Amino acid sequence: MTRRTGWAIGGGAAVVLAGAALWILWQGSTAPPSERPTPTAVATTSAPAADRAQDELDATLTACAESTESVPPEHCGISIPWGTEFAAVSGIRYRVEKLPMLELDGDTFTAGGGVLVATVTGTGQDGSPRTETYRTENWAVRGDVEISPEKVKIDIW
Template sequence: MSLRARLLIAGGAAIVIVIGAATIWIGQSSAPVSAEDAAAAYLRALESGDSAAVEATGIAVTPEALAAFDEADALIDEAAVTAVEQADATATADVSFTLGGATHDAELSLALTDGSWTVDSSGLGTVSAKTSPGTAISLGAATFTASDDIVLLPAVYAAVAAPADLLDGGADVVVLPGAQTEISVDAVLLPEATTAAQQQLDEHLEECTSSGEVVPDGCGIRIPWGTDFRDVSEVGYRIDALPTIVLSESGFTAADGALVATVSGTGQDGTARTLTYRTDDWSVRGDVTFSDRELMLETW
């Protein structure tokens, strides 16, 4: 056999050996990690404050919860897995950690799926929130309806009444694995809320007075034309002053408006008639509700 042939054969053998070694290493690295390792990896991800790292552990968590976690006020620390019980494709891990200035113990349930151990919903906590005024709270970049059970990753969060540009109020909440926490967020109206409400009311009343209706609903307009007219064919309005709004937590009043109405029609004697009516006490009342982004008025 020639020297060249022997070299080729030797080189081929080397390649086979390398490929075989790589195959052995890959097979070993793809073996499922233990339930204890998976629980510890989840705890480390929570300690890091990195939502991508948490998501990479495989736990089922919503994008809103991940966004809130990115801006959590405080994270778990000194986390450790203290005991693990495993049975076939399920396991339970006892863990301890510090959060919110206290030491906590919790129990994480894990499942073996497609060769990987994953922490289930026991690794998340639930918040039940009440807020008034308003119906929503913001946790970092995420906004939630306060009446819903809000599922979050363990951490300390600042819950703020929403919309934050109209309401001022908040409360801190400590979210623990497998636990439900109740919080109450008391909010107050910011001056910006009155400004937004006044603008919305002005637009509504301007629409009312451009409708041409004799008595448009929800506009606070009352014209005593019944004693002067048998029938009205046309009405025109002129706003001299819009009512000024005053907000409360659930309603509003608006007063001191000035409105002129010019009414044309058939008088009680059967002849054509036009009269002008004026009020310097134009007022409106109604309800105020909040979504997660704005306030809404409903006039009576």
């Protein structure tokens, strides 16, 4: 074998090895995704915290429903369209048939699906005594929530 043939064989072998190394590296970087996707962390609130927040919301809305004032209590998500039927309202009684279900989203919440019945008593537009019952099939509230190990604070907007 001549010197020139030796260099040609050595150079060819080096090119083949370099090509094989590049091919192996390229295959490793473009590998298809694995059969099982890698799980990612999702921000959720622990069940006990959500249960405690629901309990606090239930207590707050139940207290709202115990009001006997002539105007709906503030921060309770209660709106009654009595203005066109009554000249004056002397009292409102509430009955909760179903409390809204709470969903936490960080430091805020939404709650919906509640059923609230309000019976309004007062003076009608014509001056005669009047009583009307209003039913809300989707009583919903929104607000802020603070959850700590010691307590849960609900603030309905």
